[in-house]
Amino acid sequence: MIRSLIRTVAVPLIVCFLLMIVGCSKMSGTYSDAAGAVTIEFKGSKAIVNVPPAITNQVATYDINGNEVIIHPPPGAAVTHSIVLTINSDGSLSGPPPYGALKKKG
Helix, strand or coil, X not given: CHHHHHHHHHHHHHHHHHHHHHHCCCCCEEEECCCCCCEEEEECCEEEEEECCCEEEEXXXXXXXXXXXXXXXXXXXXXXXXXXXXXXXXXXXXXXXXCCEEEECC
């Protein structure tokens, strides 16, 4: 009887708690390409994007959806569409040109 109660109440609560933690995850740190020219620094809910020469220190917002980071440019930015980066199994990011492969610094 007690085991049945644990299975029907405790297990779903634990699963919901874990899903809530995963859904609230944020990126942190600076990611860059091999040359160090393209960088994205994640600070809280913001992403500071540098893709010289066109984009420098552009502060954008981002969302995490599964294994994707979606960067949303601010209104009036030169780039008007969101950028989708894939979170790889090693923690690096990959995206379309000019982003390519981005590894976490430090």
